[in-house]
Amino acid sequence: MDAQGMILGMLQRRSMTGYELKKIFSSSFAFFSEFSFGSIYPALKKMEQDGLITMRMEIQHGTPNRKIYTITDKGRDRFRMILTSPVELISFRSDFLSRLFFFSQLSCEERKDICHGYRSAILEKLAQMEARRPEIEEKADLFQLQCFEFGVRFFQDLDANVAERLNLLEGQL
Amino acid sequence: MDAQGMILGMLQRRSMTGYELKKIFSSSFAFFSEFSFGSIYPALKKMEQDGLITMRMEIQHGTPNRKIYTITDKGRDRFRMILTSPVELISFRSDFLSRLFFFSQLSCEERKDICHGYRSAILEKLAQMEARRPEIEEKADLFQLQCFEFGVRFFQDLDANVAERLNLLEGQL
DNA sequence: CGTGTCATGTAAGGAGTTACATGATTTG
DNA sequence: CAAATCATGTAACTCCTTACATGACACG
Numbered sequence: 183m184d185a186q187g188m189i190l191g192m193l194q195r196r197s198m199t200g201y202e203l204k205k206i207f208s209s210s211f212a213f214f215s216e217f218s219f220g221s222i223y224p225a226l227k228k229m230e231q232d233g234l235i236t237m238r239m240e241i242q243h244g245t246p247n248r249k250i251y252t253i254t255d256k257g258r259d260r261f262r263m264i265l266t267s268p269v270e271l272i273s274f275r276s277d278f279l280s281r282l283f284f285f286s287q288l289s290c291e292e293r294k295d296i297c298h299g300y301r302s303a304i305l306e307k308l309a310q311m312e313a314r315r316p317e318i319e320e321k322a323d324l325f326q327l328q329c330f331e332f333g334v335r336f337f338q339d340l341d342a343n344v345a346e347r348l349n350l351l352e353g354q355l
Numbered sequence: 356m357d358a359q360g361m362i363l364g365m366l367q368r369r370s371m372t373g374y375e376l377k378k379i380f381s382s383s384f385a386f387f388s389e390f391s392f393g394s395i396y397p398a399l400k401k402m403e404q405d406g407l408i409t410m411r412m413e414i415q416h417g418t419p420n421r422k423i424y425t426i427t428d429k430g431r432d433r434f435r436m437i438l439t440s441p442v443e444l445i446s447f448r449s450d451f452l453s454r455l456f457f458f459s460q461l462s463c464e465e466r467k468d469i470c471h472g473y474r475s476a477i478l479e480k481l482a483q484m485e486a487r488r489p490e491i492e493e494k495a496d497l498f499q500l501q502c503f504e505f506g507v508r509f510f511q512d513l514d515a516n517v518a519e520r521l522n523l524l525e526g527q528l
Numbered sequence: 529c530g531t532g533t534c535a536t537g538t539a540a541g542g543a544g545t546t547a548c549a550t551g552a553t554t555t556g
Numbered sequence: 557c558a559a560a561t562c563a564t565g566t567a568a569c570t571c572c573t574t575a576c577a578t579g580a581c582a583c584g
Contacts (some may be wrong), residue, residue, distance in 0.1 A: 183450055183453035183454070184542095184543070184544090185543080185544080187453065188453060191453075191456070191457045191460070194457075194460060199563075199564090200563080200564070200565090201562070201563050201564075211456065214447065214448065214449040214452040214453070215448055215449070215452070215453055215456075217544080217545095218544080218545055218546080219563095219564080219565080220545060220546070220547090220565090220566085220567095221543075221545080223564065223565055224565085224566085227565090242562090242563090244552065244553060244562095245552075245553070245561090245562050245563070246550095246551075246552075246562060246563040246564070247563080247564085248562090248563070248564090249563090249564075261460075262460075265454060265460065266461075266465065268472070269450050269451050269454060269469060269472060269473050269476070270450040271450075271473075271476050271477065271480060272447055272449050272450070272451065272513065273447065273448065274387065274445055274446065274447035275356075275387065275388055275446065276387040276388070276445050277356055277442050277443040277444075277445070278442050278445065279387040279388070279502050279506070280356035280360070280361060280364075280387070280388055281356070281438060281442060282498055282501055282502050282505065283364070283384065283388075283498065283499055283502050284364045284367075284438060284498075285498035285501075286496050286497075286498055287364070287367060287434075287438065288438060288439075292439065296439075296442060299441070299442060300442050300444075303442070303444050304444065307444060323459050324459070325455055325456065325458035325459055326456055328455055328458075328520050328523065329452050329455050329456050331519075331520075332452060332455065332516055332517075332520060333452070335516050335519070336512075336513075336516060339509075339512035339513075339516070340445065340509075340512075342512075343505055343508050343509060343512070344505075346504075346508070347501050347504075347505060357570095357571070357572090358571080358572080372535075372536090373536070373537090374534070374535050374536080390572080390573095391572075391573055391574080392535095392536080392537080392573095393537090393538085393539095393572075393573060393574070394571075394572060396536065396537055396538085397537090397538085400537090415534090415535090417534095417580070417581060417582095418533090418534050418535070418580075418581070419534060419535040419536070419578095419579075419580075420535080420536085421534090421535070421536090422535090422536075
């Protein structure tokens with residue numbers, strides 16, 4: 183699902199500004215779908231032109247004015263279509279696998295370093311996610327919590343998968 | 356690792372044409388890194404200009420002439436740098452998780468359909484990969500075989516992860 | 529005689545990121 | 557007094573894909 187789809191889904195829950203959308207995308211769910219301002223603001227503009235959302239300016243004193251976007255019926259229809267269209271199989275480019283593919287060109291030490299370094303990065307990611315668990319358990323609905331659980335397990339599985347390659351490298355298998 | 360990096364790695368094993376590179380990228384390792392002709396040919400051109408590879412034209416009779424690319428010392432140095440640079444944590448956009456995130460907006464039936472459909476797609480992918488196992492076990496080196504095993508396990512884990520979400524949806528947990 | 533394989537290449541488009549510009553107000 | 561937060565936006569760039577163009581030979 184692209185930026186437009188994700189934004190529509192968010193706006194279906196409640197009206198929001200681009201800035202707020204960015205905060206949610208950057209929160210605990212960033213691991214499977216993040217977008218920068220450079221994607222969000224142009225997408226909002228485009229969707230307003232297409233009649234999928236409407237904008238209302240909130241004049242503020244002190245802080246800058248906010249543009250609050252609200253989904254329209256047309257937008258709701260569009261989102262339904264997006265949500266029920268065929269699900270794409272995960273597309274990923276794995277830097278780790280790109281290295282593993284060329285491991286024959288590295289020394290044994292270098293190979294192990296890469297694997298260990300990668301495991302550390304995964305475990306750090308997991309720690310970051312766990313640190314945010316309370317926040318999620320408080321705010322998220324059942325399915326969003328399931329997204330989080332899926333993510334945690336995904337990285338745990340990834341780590342175990344790398345560990346298995348390491349086992350072989352270290353001749354412990 | 357981008358197209359340039361992957362191509363350099365391939366050329367370090369042996370000299371090749373763009374067409375051959377494409378065939379390898381489209382083979383059993385496409386699941387973690389694929390590139391189209393539209394990436395490969397311009398990358399080869401660029402890298403030749405940068406002195407990372409050299410080209411030698413092979414005149415053929417009948418079939419079209421082939422441009423055989425060979426890595427240079429500069430290219431080898433570059434690839435070493437790429438191979439030993441910090442490994443990026445996997446970056447993926449999961450269409451399935453994007454749906455799950457908005458499951459509250461779907462009926463129970465629709466939710467289950469999405470999960471079942473997704474599991475089918477994963478199992479089909481696994482079947483496709485297994486069908487190519489003999490080819491890989493014959494041609495690939497130890498580490499490339501490990502890439503393949505990693506991929507198989509990755510999709511198995513993915514399936515199990517989706518299955519766990521389904522369990523909850525079906526109230527069997 | 530159509531389809532597939534061999535073989536190279538380019539132009540246009542897609543979908544994003546990064547970096548910059550602006551500027552007040554709050555927090556440490 | 558510096559840095560973070562609030563808030564919006566654009567231009568340039570990256571890196572890739574899709575679709576097209578070209579053309580001969582081999583297979584069934």
